[in-house]
Amino acid sequence: MAVDKKQVSKIIEAIGGKENIAAATHCVTRLRFALVDEGKVDKEKLESIDLVKGSFSTSGQFQVVIGQGTVDKAYQELVKQTGIGEASKEDVKKASEQHLNPLQRAVKTLADIFIPILPAIVTAGLLMGINNLLTGPGIFFEKSVVEVYPQWADIASIINLIANTAFTFLPGLIGWSAMTRFGGSPLLGIVLGLMLVHPDLLNAWGYGSAEKVPTWNIFGLEVEKVGYQGQVLPVLIASYVLAKVEIFLRKRISDSFQMLLVAPIALLATGFISFVAIGPITFAIGNAITDAVIAVFNFAPFLGGLLYGGLYAPLVITGMHHTFLAVDLQLIGNTGGTFLWPMVALSNIAQGSAALAMLFVLKDEKLKSLSVTSAVSAYLGVTEPALFGVNLRYRYAFISAITGSALAGAFISIQGVKAPSIGVGGLPGFLSIFPANWGAFFIGMAIVIIIPFLLTIVVGKMKK
Incomplete structure (x- = not known):
């Protein structure tokens, strides 16, 4: 499917023209710009373009959400129309770093280090989830699968070895x-x-x-x-x-x-x-x-969960959420599990639920369609389309999502829910939770599905 050249022209115009683009690249879903002056961006005009699903600024880069598959064609057309030449992600990073303060640079450095290894860690988390299914008692039978069917024991052992390699x-x-x-x-x-x-x-x-x-x-x-x-x-x-x-x-x-x-x-x-x-x-x-983080959650698990569960999505907006990946890995290395990552999985689901609720609030067909596709994406762990394309555009949806996430975070923190690894931060996230904690985690999932959804619809109807 070809990209409408006029829509790409409108994107260029809305971000301040080609002279405002220092460098540009793209990832799986977004066009990523290092702009000369972000003040020249007309966000209202930009987000009215059919091709655009949302936009946001983070770590010195201005990013425009286009969607998987389409973004590559949009980028090629952008290069043709602006004549800027194709840039690598490294080029855009270097160009965008000029606008960062020392704290932003430090956060960005951590993100640049941990994001490339994230696929290996998430893969390990999913495989550990499969191992949990085979070795956890009380999931399918009173005993574990490998105890009921001993022929599966060595298969589980191999899966566990493969899963643990990334952490070892x-x-x-x-x-x-x-x-x-x-x-x-x-x-x-x-x-x-x-x-x-x-x-x-x-x-x-x-x-x-x-x-x-x-x-x-x-x-x-x-x-x-x-x-x-x-x-x-x-x-x-x-x-x-x-x-x-x-x-x-x-x-x-x-x-x-x-x-x-x-x-x-x-x-x-x-x-x-x-x-x-x-x-x-x-x-x-x-x-x-590690001891300080554990002490805070041991002293006041309700408050710790409420704050982290509620603040995770705002941290995503600033890009500072990447710093907590290091804390998660440190907790896993020191104690064998993290109580922070389960709240991340629930936060993503909450954003998806709020976005899905907008389907029943909005009249615009384009936005209704975006709310559904972005909700599915968030439920599978990718929240940018829901967060920047729908929920932040309608602030009550975003507030509803972080409210549900905060309550669920408080609940699972009180229950001591932990994950032995980092996995897919959405509905499949339960696979990366210790099986003994599944019951409490599923209640947390119910909270972030129901509360953001109902709150968004109620507030949306009241505003109308």
């Missing part, structure tokens, strides 16, 4: 992504990450129960031989140091000697620093962060 070697994934972001060699990042979970090191999960922690003696300095399985901060900081050391050496060593000298010196120096200083310090910081 998480520092390797983070090292690769972090080195890419910091301008170093991704391969060295993988080696650094795997080095921090080497089998010769004491496994981090056994650190607390170990009778004796093995050590290295380096000229009288005792250094603990501890791995950093499931840890986020050690490999993040170590990757930054490795990238800076590598860049420093590449500038000063002749090209003919770089292969011989740069990688060995950079890895050796960073390895020593990591085990002597970075690892122990960041391990303690990571544990302190």
Whole structure:
């Protein structure tokens, strides 16, 4: 299906003309712009265009929601009409960073590191969900499936091994992504990450129960031989140091000697620093962060759940929600489960329910159609079309969604619902929840389906 050239022309005009575009690219559903001046955008005019499902600004980028499949054709037509030349996502990121303050830059850096590894983590979460179905008692039978049908035990074991790989070697994934972001060699990042979970090191999960922690003696300095399985901060900081050391050496060593000298010196120096200083310090910081988050939710689970459940969607608007992915991974690594991610899954469902309710409130056929398609997308874990295309446009729908999400967050926090992994943040999210918590989680799901839906319809009808 071809894209209407006139509609693309209207998009260009609404965002301030081609002279206002510093760079442009696209993702699966959105056109992504680095604009010279976002103040020139006419949002009302932009969102009246049939091709446009919504728009928003985040992390210095102005994004226009078009839809899967159509966005690629729209981008090609945009390139033809503006003559700007195709840009990579990296080009747009660099152009958009000029407008960011230090906090936004820090949040964006975390997003740039964790978003590329998210597919591996979500896949692991889904596979762990399948393993839960096979090994959890009381789901299909009084005993687990593998106890009733022992022939499934080894299949479940293989699924569990495949699912756990991404978490077991998480520092390797983070090292690769972090080195890419910091301008170093991704391969060295993988080696650094795997080095921090080497089998010769004491496994981090056994650190607390170990009778004796093995050590290295380096000229009288005792250094603990501890791995950093499931840890986020050690490999993040170590990757930054490795990238800076590598860049420093590449500038000063002749090209003919770089292969011989740069990688060995950079890895050796960073390895020593990591085990002597970075690892122990960041391990303690990571544990302190985990303990603080747990303490807050233990002290006031209702309040903690109410706040996080209600504030997650507003955090998505600012882009700051990416920082909590690191906290989720730290919780999983330290305690074997996270109580934050289940609230994310419910928040996404709440946005879908509010968007779906707009079908019964709106008269405009285009918007009615958008409310249905964006609700389906949110129920499957992708909330941008619902959030930016429908709910924020009608604020009462957004407020209804975060109200339902806050109440559900408070409820599942009181019930102690946890997930052993991160999965698809929508209706399939129950697969990534501990089976023992399914009952409470399903009640939470009922809350975020019913309350946002009814509130949106009631307030919408009252406004009319």
